[in-house]
Amino acid sequence: MGSIPGSVSYVVSQREDRVPSHKRTTKFLLKEVPMEKQAVTRTLPEAVRVIKEMNLGSAEEWTGDYRETARTTVANVLKEQMEKRVASHLSRVFQKGIPDRRNGSHIRHVLTELGTIILSIPRTRLFSPKGIIAAYTRRIREIDHLIIACFLLGLSTRKVGVALCGLLGEQISPQTVSRVLPQ
Structure with missing residues (x-):
């Protein structure tokens, strides 16, 4: 028996990847389709066995070096924002005729989800870019x-x-x- 285009059975048969057919469901229930491993472990020894089977190795092996790259990227983005804020401040005060100029920077260590980020926070004689990183923030x-x-x-x-x-x-x-x- 064929499906009529536009009917519900026709649409379901066309979307077989999302909606299992009767034949696929029957195979699954009869255990002809291999099942995934159990998703929930019920005992601690079972959980330890599953973790050992995963063969994760050390944390460095499976996390890769994305954390260092992400820390560097976040530090660069924050530094750019702070530099823009200092430059904006200097242009505003210059237009008002107030004398101000850059006055170096100070180092701040900030703990994030990615680890410690080392920031060089720029400043002027009258201004420090607060709001991006609050004063005295450690975390x-x-x-x-x-x-x-x-x-x-x-x-x-x-x-x-x-x-x-x-x-x-x-x-x-x-x-x-x-x-x-x-x-």
Whole structure:
């Protein structure tokens, strides 16, 4: 029996990749189609076995070097924004007749999801590009939220630093966790 163009059965048969046919469903139910591995592990030994089967190796092997490239890219974007803000400030104050000029830069280490980013923050005698990176910032807000979430999930102040070390590439001190919590 053929399908009439425009009918529901015709449309379904044309979209076979999205909607399984009766024949494909039957094969699946009869286990003729190989099934994927179980998605949920129910015991710790089973989870350890699955992780060993994945053969991940070290963190450097499976993460690649994208983190370093991403950190460099983020640092460059932030530096460009700060330079634009300083240049904009200098042109505004020049038009108003206020004397101001560049006055070097200072280094700031900021902890992000990608690890520590080292920024060179430009300044003038009267202006520093605040707003892009807040004054005295050591971590971005998302890291503070992550610290609070770990603590609220039951990790001690010491264990929060150990738990986040693998993710951030830097261990957070128990004192930092204590300072973040009252906020």
